[in-house]
Amino acid sequence: MTVEANAKVNLSLEVYGRRDDGYHELRSVVLPIGLADVLSIEPYKDGTVLSDTGYGEGDLIVRAARALQEACPPAAGLGAKVHVEKRIPVGGGLGGGSADAAAMLRALNEAWELCLSPERLAEIGATVGSDVPALVLAQHYRAPVLMEGRGERVRLLDADERASLPVGGKGGWMVLANPGISSSTAEVYARCTPREGRPSVRFDASAAPVNDLQAAACAFHPEIATALAALMVAGASGAMMSGSGSTVFGFADDSSSASRIAAAMAAVGCRAWTTT
Numbered sequence: 001m002t003v004e005a006n007a008k009v010n011l012s013l014e015v016y017g018r019r020d021d022g023y024h025e026l027r028s029v030v031l032p033i034g035l036a037d038v039l040s041i042e043p044y045k046d047g048t049v050l051s052d053t054g055y056g057e058g059d060l061i062v063r064a065a066r067a068l069q070e071a072c073p074p075a076a077g078l079g080a081k082v083h084v085e086k087r088i089p090v091g092g093g094l095g096g097g098s099a100d101a102a103a104m105l106r107a108l109n110e111a112w113e114l115c116l117s118p119e120r121l122a123e124i125g126a127t128v129g130s131d132v133p134a135l136v137l138a139q140h141y142r143a144p145v146l147m148e149g150r151g152e153r154v155r156l157l158d159a160d161e162r163a164s165l166p167v168g169g170k171g172g173w174m175v176l177a178n179p180g181i182s183s184s185t186a187e188v189y190a191r192c193t194p195r196e197g198r199p200s201v202r203f204d205a206s207a208a209p210v211n212d213l214q215a216a217a218c219a220f221h222p223e224i225a226t227a228l229a230a231l232m233v234a235g236a237s238g239a240m241m242s243g244s245g246s247t248v249f250g251f252a253d254d255s256s257s258a259s260r261i262a263a264a265m266a267a268v269g270c271r272a273w274t275t276t
């Protein structure tokens with residue numbers, strides 16, 4: 001079977017203090033986007049899981065399959081062989097590896113006939129990586145997700161919250177631009193100054209987008225700051241970094257202005273995509 005592993009952008013990302021487990025407390029709105037890797041999955045023998053990414057045992061695709069086998073003993077004897085067509089930039093803040101893991105969980109749930117709910121798959125995904133639960137729900141429902149805790153507490157935004165999100169033009173057109181550098185999530189978190197206190201009890205979906213990792217990432221990789229400025233000059237409405245970078249994004253009124261902005265970003269040396 002062939003499945004798309006959609007990437008995400010963080011429309012907002014609030015970072016609070018470090019927890020006892022070393023991870024930061026977060027509150028983030030995660031939007032699924034059209035940019036996706038493509039996973040081709042075939043059945044394989046004796047519980048063996050193989051992927052051709054070349055990432056070895058750290059491969060999030062293999063780890064996702066193992067987590068599923070551990071959570072569902074009947075799956076322990078089932079295997080899979082995966083070919084990945086990589087389109088999402090690596091170290092780009094678009095959740096590429098986590099998107100692959102989320103898609104793998106969803107695909108194997110079907111291929112191995114496990115009948116687990118997306119919410120259960122999200123729980124299993126939390127053992128694989130912080131962004132995996134949000135991506136399981138975002139890919140499944142094709143809708144914005146609120147992610148909290150380390151990333152393990154996820155829920156879909158309700159209709160009122162979705163309607164009040166500050167997401168630009170009607171068609172949801174967006175331009176992504178990657179300045180060609182890979183940003184290390186752990187390094188950026190280590191350099192970020194977290195907010196005081198805890199997330200407010202009530203989540204306000206209409207709040208202005210903010211990414212608390214952006215200042216630290218821009219200080220470490222000035223190319224990100226340059227890309228943000230170029231995106232504004234090119235005419236995007238708003239420009240923000242996604243996740244821990246290095247990809248930046250902004251909204252466009254329609255598909256033709258998105259294409260114009262993407263061309264301007266390519267002209268200043270970024271890899272650029274239009275998406276919704």
Ligand code: C5P
Binds near residue numbers: 023131150186187190
């Ligand atoms: O969970 P994941 O492997 O994606 O996290 C990568 C790194 O990002 C962690 O090792 C940690 O340094 C940082 N991180 C964090 N707090 C989170 C999520 C990630 O500090 N909530």
